Amino acid sequence: MTVTGISKWFGTKVAVSDMSCSFGPGITGLLGPNGAGKTTLLRMVTGLMRPSEGEIRVFGQDPSSDPSVYARVGFVPEDDAVYSYLSARQLVRYAADLSGTDASADTVDAALDRVNMLDAADRPIGQYSKGMRQRAKVAAALVNDPELLVLDEPLNGADPAQRAVLISTFHELAAAGRTLLVSSHVLSEVERMTDRVIAMLDGKLAAAGGIRAIRSAMTHIPHRVRIETDDPRRLATGLIDTPDVVGLRFEDGGVEVETSNLSTLGTTLPRLADEIGVHITRFEPADASLESVFRHLLSIRR
Amino acid sequence: MTAFRAIFVATVQQLSDRRRVLGFGVMALAPTLLLLALSRTGQFDGLDTDLGMLAVAPFLSMIVPITAVILGGAAFGDERRDKTLSFLVLRPIRRVDVVAAKTAGAAAVSSAFAVFGSLALVGAYAVVGGDFTILPALAVGATVVATIYSAVFVLVGSVFARSTLVGVIYVLFVEGVMVEEVSRLHPVSLWRQGLGATMDLMPGTFPARALLGPLRGTVPSIENALLLTAGVVAVTIALGTVLLRRTDSV
Numbered sequence: 264m265t266v267t268g269i270s271k272w273f274g275t276k277v278a279v280s281d282m283s284c285s286f287g288p289g290i291t292g293l294l295g296p297n298g299a300g301k302t303t304l305l306r307m308v309t310g311l312m313r314p315s316e317g318e319i320r321v322f323g324q325d326p327s328s329d330p331s332v333y334a335r336v337g338f339v340p341e342d343d344a345v346y347s348y349l350s351a352r353q354l355v356r357y358a359a360d361l362s363g364t365d366a367s368a369d370t371v372d373a374a375l376d377r378v379n380m381l382d383a384a385d386r387p388i389g390q391y392s393k394g395m396r397q398r399a400k401v402a403a404a405l406v407n408d409p410e411l412l413v414l415d416e417p418l419n420g421a422d423p424a425q426r427a428v429l430i431s432t433f434h435e436l437a438a439a440g441r442t443l444l445v446s447s448h449v450l451s452e453v454e455r456m457t458d459r460v461i462a463m464l465d466g467k468l469a470a471a472g473g474i475r476a477i478r479s480a481m482t483h484i485p486h487r488v489r490i491e492t493d494d495p496r497r498l499a500t501g502l503i504d505t506p507d508v509v510g511l512r513f514e515d516g517g518v519e520v521e522t523s524n525l526s527t528l529g530t531t532l533p534r535l536a537d538e539i540g541v542h543i544t545r546f547e548p549a550d551a552s553l554e555s556v557f558r559h560l561l562s563i564r565r
Numbered sequence: 566m567t568a569f570r571a572i573f574v575a576t577v578q579q580l581s582d583r584r585r586v587l588g589f590g591v592m593a594l595a596p597t598l599l600l601l602a603l604s605r606t607g608q609f610d611g612l613d614t615d616l617g618m619l620a621v622a623p624f625l626s627m628i629v630p631i632t633a634v635i636l637g638g639a640a641f642g643d644e645r646r647d648k649t650l651s652f653l654v655l656r657p658i659r660r661v662d663v664v665a666a667k668t669a670g671a672a673a674v675s676s677a678f679a680v681f682g683s684l685a686l687v688g689a690y691a692v693v694g695g696d697f698t699i700l701p702a703l704a705v706g707a708t709v710v711a712t713i714y715s716a717v718f719v720l721v722g723s724v725f726a727r728s729t730l731v732g733v734i735y736v737l738f739v740e741g742v743m744v745e746e747v748s749r750l751h752p753v754s755l756w757r758q759g760l761g762a763t764m765d766l767m768p769g770t771f772p773a774r775a776l777l778g779p780l781r782g783t784v785p786s787i788e789n790a791l792l793l794t795a796g797v798v799a800v801t802i803a804l805g806t807v808l809l810r811r812t813d814s815v
Contacts, residue, residue, distance in 0.1 A: 309655055310655065330657050332657070333655050340648060344647060344648035346579070346647070346649055348578060348579060349578070357571055358652070360566045360570075361572070361653065362656055363656075363657055
């Protein structure tokens with residue numbers, strides 16, 4: 264899926280502005296605060312909305328003008344977008360019929376089984392919890408074995424066990440070479456699914472790529488590193504005079520260091536430890552988590 | 566199952582929930598209750614009299630149209646309200662199939678209520694001293710009305726969230742007051758297509774056929790009624806397809 268220079272505006276409000284990116288096999292997380300334009304972007308890439316400007320290609324075709332491409336695409340919409348009068352089994356069979364794929368009992372059961380829905384498959388969806396409705400929607404999206412799966416907040420309302428089932432299903436699909444684009448505002452869950460993200464802020468592409476690579480590229484924001492040692496006080500004293508160290512904080516069993524140059528610290532630290540006679544037991548970035556990266560992106564916006 | 570058939574079946578299921586079956590079922594029986602009430606006045610001579618037409622006319626001009634307006638509007642209206650339209654349109658199927666199947670489903674359910682109402686009305690007529698011979702004529706006429714209003718309001722419901730309000734205003738004020746006053750518009754009045762079909766199909770011996778002569782200028786023949794109905798259905802499906810293709814489906 265490739266997106267080239269797409270924008271979408273509603274009257275004077277710009278929802279998505281000049282976005283370009285591409286998605287390949289594996290899971291890509293689409294991140295952004297409410298109103299960032301994630302849902303608008305997902306609706307455009309699936310062909311539900313036409314971009315005001317720019318071009319979208321899914322398997323080389325424009326999805327809004329060539330419906331044949333949908334035989335290879337699955338979509339899980341956000342909200343409670345379900346047919347409450349159908350059972351999960353009927354919904355999955357309906358999806359199979361609409362996709363022109365095999366709607367036999369075996370195929371339908373296989374899709375339901377993937378999301379652990381076989382036991383409740385014959386109850387009306389209107390009686391399901393929100394998490395069960397999400398799983399029913401995912402089962403319906405999987406029945407045609409799509410090569411591209413677009414999921415808008417698929418974990419909303421799911422309890423921890425249901426989330427584990429869904430995340431495991433997404434990992435299996437990714438391992439099988441499928442392309443998954445997952446939108447979520449729950450960063451810890453995106454982090455459990457993938458380290459490849461696209462972050463949106465105010466309708467614009469804020470960052471794209473691996474989480475650590477994005478963090479490394481933010482050179483103007485000091486890096487935080489957690490160092491565990493047998494003598495934090497002596498290490499801190501030695502680090503105070505080290506170039507590029509801009510802050511220090513004692514933590515239980517170690518020191519958290521703020522540095523403007525991570526690679527310099529990486530080469531200086533072993534020499535310093537040797538000189539002052541302290542033993543380093545752990546050295547790890549403290550702000551390369553998705554949440555930290557995202558917080559930095561938000562601070563840039565402000 | 567083909568996509569068309571799958572959407573048709575799902576639409577029938579969507580529009581036939583218990584609440585709607587109960588509500589529209591009771592509504593379809595209203596003219597029958599009116600007929601039974603009239604028969605107790607002692608002045609009732611049958612459906613072929615002016616008093617009898619008091620029961621048939623509102624059935625064709627109000628009960629069936631309002632039922633079809635609400636069901637037609639709900640065919641896409643429910644999908645928009647429940648945000649399920651993406652489930653239909655993100656499929657490798659032509660949009661014309663989606664609109665045609667939705668229209669067929671809405672028309673089928675509306676027609677089922679229309680036929681049920683016709684059966685009850687003619688059954689009551691038979692009980693109070695008439696016969697069943699008018700049943701095919703009334704059932705066909707009611708089906709024509711149900712189909713034409715369903716088709717129009719499937720289209721309206723795909724555009725406006727308040728299609729029921731638009732439909733009720735259309736039935737009560739545009740058709741019931743404005744068109745009523747302008748006789749030149751009668752041949753294109755939607756419910757009169759059903760009246761024309763009913764009148765034309767009435768048994769030759771049915772006394773109300775005598776009304777056909779004076780009404781001929783304002784009520785279409787069955788051929789014209791069927792042609793206009795087919796034309797309206799084709800145009801609404803075509804317009805609905807264009808709208809579903811061109812507009813953002815969310």
